[in-house]
Amino acid sequence: MAGIDPNLLRKAAIFAELERPSLQRLAGISTLVSVSETTLLCRQGDQPDRLYVVLSGQVILSNTAPNGTSAVVEVIQPGGHFVLATLLARLPLLLNAQAVASSRLIALDAAGLLQLLQEDPGIATAIMRAEAMDFSALVRQVCDLKLRTTAQRLGCYLLELSEDPAGNSVAFRLPFDKRLLAARLGCRQENLSRAFAALRSFGVETHGARVILHDIKRLREYALPDSLDDAAPA
């Protein structure tokens, strides 16, 4: 049954600035979905029938090439969404989406959303901006892969995860395991270990999933992240 509390939709970065009536319209085509770890939410090649927003947990987006190799394109954290571009174009899905933790999601009906795009200019603007931001996140990732070493990419990613630290140091837990971190960064696991070792000289300490950045300024100078403004996770 469709229909959820409109306030839940505010947790989606793409809907955060919508007016109440628009949120209510979206709530009317939404359902809540709870899935366990490893649940496949979208399958590459299928026709997209829902836009998902992650409320809790996390979901990996991957692409499997015809030769069978598979790459992790992105890891979607709470507040993030998938998979918009193919849904808007009514084209088959390009990505698999799989929960890698117990996750709670909002599922918006694709046909309902395409209808609301015609009727509500506020929703249309939010959706076009969301698509452009997804696009921009991919461009940033292409540049990241072309310009930075694995150690720099890891440094940038750790800085991104440690958002808004008050001082020059911060401690946090990696939101997923190192196997997945290596896949997201596009390196083999042994290279990830080497990258963590290289970052030790820049004040990066790790104990399992726990990470301490002792000297954020120094790490930034080494990893050369993009500006803080546009470092928002996709």
Add this chain to the structure above:
Amino acid sequence: MAGIDPNLLRKAAIFAELERPSLQRLAGISTLVSVSETTLLCRQGDQPDRLYVVLSGQVILSNTAPNGTSAVVEVIQPGGHFVLATLLARLPLLLNAQAVASSRLIALDAAGLLQLLQEDPGIATAIMRAEAMDFSALVRQVCDLKLRTTAQRLGCYLLELSEDPAGNSVAFRLPFDKRLLAARLGCRQENLSRAFAALRSFGVETHGARVILHDIKRLREYALPDSLDDAAPA
């Protein structure tokens, strides 16, 4: 002055399947532009005011990070277009576009295009599909960078450039110089030389810009390109 021969628009892959009346509407908001090598057509950060289609020549899309490093995201060949996503979202440009050869282009007025999107469902569908295809090209590039070695990436790119060879061998010229090829592949020039050397064992012969693939089957087995269907250049 706006207004061009509608048939010219058929050269754009994104408009190839449009009906004549839609092409005529697009022609009414289009102008022809001829630029010399090195002309900057779009500047990152500016508001997009035109969608471009390349008729001849070539244009590189690059992104400059706040730290000053710059990456070549894509090289647009005749038939290709840029930059759509930011234009549709009315957001500042994410990419610089610079001609790297004397080029002839169609420039479509942004405001006129956004208006036609509302009025002509055929154009709206073509544009949404174009955006999804741009998105898909970036996803493929992210996967390519994450999964393949430089030599494999070079092999895939050469196979893509050699489209539809009749037999198991083909000769062609690189459409741009090796400095730019290295930037597009995301490697340093010395790594590109090493990659070309590595591909010699798979029947790849080069003399300056001239490339001969002596054993396409063997090269495909090594480089593991995506399927032919979706290997269309972006």
